[in-house]
Amino acid sequence: MPKRWIPPLMTLVVLALAGCAGPAEVFRDPNMDFGALHTVAIMPLANLTRESSAAERVRDVFTTKLLASGALYVIPPGEVARGISRVGISNPVAPSTEELTKVAGVIKADAVITGTVKEYGEVRSGSSAANSISLSFQLLETQTGRVVWSASTTMGGIGITDRLFGGGGEPMNDITERAVNDAIKKLFQ
């Protein structure tokens, strides 16, 4: 290969690799001492999908997985519901800072997690179909109501094998677990 081809080739490789880089999906407040958090409450998640039970399902999986990680104590959903009802939060999926501080005081939480289910279910492209999930979570510190961690994750979707051979992709539950595990990994990284 002639030597004069090397610089343009290298430039092409660098450009191609740069194109593969995804957007940053995690925010961590560098001033926050995450070690001081012991108890968290997971608020009901916002549901932007057509599947009515998607938010509850994801919240259930997230609660179990976060508790099973052993790093944080998650307040039982029934107790969170009592706190929401006692404080009188009209829209629990997007509480105001004031509501957040109040509810955290009632249920004795160090932090509150809110989130959104943006995509849940089957996606189609041409004749191919596969299950997909897209989630985002925020961790809010209850004393000031500041967002100290935020992450989003997307799993599933139509891959090359789905396009070539069909098959419908992975089951929804498996994708949900993978997405939740990914979000938890981003919280502890």
Next chain:
Amino acid sequence: MPSKSSFSSLVAGLLVLLVAGCAPWHRAAWTGDKAGNAEGVVAILPLQNLSGGSAPLAELKQEFARRLALRGMAILPEAQLEQFMTRHRLRYVGGIDATTAQALRRETGAQGVLVTQLELYRTPFPPRIALTSRLVTTEDTPRIVRMESVALSGDDAPGLLGVGLVDKPREVTDRALRLLAEALTGGEPQPPPRVSLGSDSVYLARPLDPGRSYRVTVLPFYDKGSHGYAGEILALHFIGELVRQGRFQVVEPGTVREDLLRYRIIMEDGVSLADAELLFGMLSTDLILSGEVNDYQDLQGAQASPKVDFSALLLERSSRRAVWSMGDHRTGMDRVRFFDIGRIATASALATGMVHQAIAESLGR
């Protein structure tokens, strides 16, 4: 050509087997408890139908009672039980509360009550049935002595070229009732099917004290799916497994229901600590188990695979915190790698396996 001596030994062997086959069934009287010191009459309540469809409940009960009687259980006459139920306007047959249990003992002499739930009943091929039954004493505080369940499908063991398939509902039903009757009267219970849970499906804050016996209240699970009775069915599976573990004294669900109704406790999004506080005091219990069912499906058809998805939470009285939690979803085909080996045909059997695996591994002795 076999020799004379080998031929005669073969004939002798066959005769022995034939004679053994004619032997009367083993009769094991209900002993009330493992110590065998409280033999008594048992009232068999009508079956509670949790299957979501129609089923010949009266016939099933009659056949079940017959099988139990053959096993030596002394059964309260049907007419006497009916009179008692009419007198006390007893309509709920899914459990027994303390007042009714005492009245039953006083008025009929029954020392035990058999509460049976029909979880599944399908007659189209493959026929399927799932039953859960528990023996409860009629003491001042009703106590669950034994609890067993059975779930069978006509295609549980299809065998080579489908020779093991059972297409007659009667055969499946008879076998299920026989197995359940045997398990309740001292026979060997059905082993739970093997299910592999995910490694991050179970949370245990700390191991329970191995030398201590715990009193547990199991609340009906919140059913988020479309089954309608899945919450009650999952709660029954947990009760059964906790009873079998031996270290837990489970509060009779009839007593729990009575107290929930009396104090008008409604738990829309799970049990709160305030509700738990009330229940800990009312029922004198150390632990409260509650949960949610996201999916519980028994799809019909030879290739259909059941799905079960639930989460459970155990609250402790002393710390007022969740000490154990689990959540997982499984299908009947999860362990299948080769020719349907390891397939689980019913949601009931799948739930039994999941609950057994989760409890035996983390809460067992």
